[in-house]
Amino acid sequence: MPAISNKIINRLTLYHCLLKYTFKEQRSISSFEIAELLDLDDSLVRKDIALCGVLGRKKGGYPINELQQAIEQKLGFAERKEVFIIGAGNLGTALVNYADFKDYGIDVLALFDNDSAKIGQEAGGKKILALDKLQNLIAKISIKNIILTVPPQAAQEVTDYAVKCGVQFIWNFTPVILKTPKAVTVYNENIVSSFLQMHNFI
Amino acid sequence: MPAISNKIINRLTLYHCLLKYTFKEQRSISSFEIAELLDLDDSLVRKDIALCGVLGRKKGGYPINELQQAIEQKLGFAERKEVFIIGAGNLGTALVNYADFKDYGIDVLALFDNDSAKIGQEAGGKKILALDKLQNLIAKISIKNIILTVPPQAAQEVTDYAVKCGVQFIWNFTPVILKTPKAVTVYNENIVSSFLQMHNFI
């Protein structure tokens, strides 16, 4: 199965939002309605939907429930994705409280930090643990994902340690481009880039 | 001048991070070094850089300082971009504390909320104001950008109000697809989409 492109993933999550919030009371929706609200071409919407294996009716469009479930299936919302957050600062504690995570199957198990004032505390109902506990915990419960929200100056060092512990996916919220072995996947989340993109239309 | 594509904007911000954090001690950098660290084709890097108007040396690559400044110029980091945050919950208060904003010229002036327990308080050194103060304030100081971090059920209503007040750019952190007039630009920030994209490689 060919990997589905990042752009398609992003559009599918937006269709899903639309079904879940805007059209939750309707039975069906047409490619034109989706296209209109997201400012896309309607045939692009139909292609994306075809990819999810949902069939529409020649009149009356696509069944909302089935489409919503097909997107969840395609993108793996139901698979439980366990993550650790490393760095219990502002961003880390905001993310552990981020309500939408659980809708997508993302489950934050704990936070880690180096600051002894934070260790032992809780954030969003999850424990903040000493960073040096990471190795043992990963060895025990085999966590593959971390969310990296440490200060820039610590980013590479913490990454090296996490990789040594066996982490395979790093969702990088720091502005530092990390050096990692090829087997580790890093996604650089550059939030401000979105803001700049939004203003590019002028 | 043709609008520069979103993908290019995103790559330029990553180059900028690289120059600012990883290579801040070096004088120059080659397209091969940038390409290697970001897993890109080197000629793509050269094209992006050409777009910023920076000339390299046939031996020795590109001057770091000049390239960094050219990217800042191209993406408008120096222009002050004033924003209001609407919704002083977890995400809103995390964003007002987000240190990187100021590096990109984004200046959060105040937060707005409907919760009387929050109104009058501060977050990240900025005042939390009653939402109904928005109209007067925008009329006075002409703010064009809002960051929307309200609960989903309030998203559309608050948007309608903000649009009425004259807001032109909405950075939408809610999972609701907003209905707005064509003249208003909405950027749907779907954070989880990045996580799903990261896992698409398997």
Add this chain to the structure above:
DNA sequence: TAGATTGTTAATCGATTAACAATC
């Protein structure tokens, strides 16, 4: 000099849009 690296053109690849027959 020889080697490294740019700047740029041409070739390829992938994503989007246009168009329309099929049909409920």
Add this chain to the structure above:
DNA sequence: TAGATTGTTAATCGATTAACAATC
């Protein structure tokens, strides 16, 4: 029925990669 809307193919558009002459 007539109209709405899908599913899909072909055409277009845009982005990436390959290739290489120029040159410091």
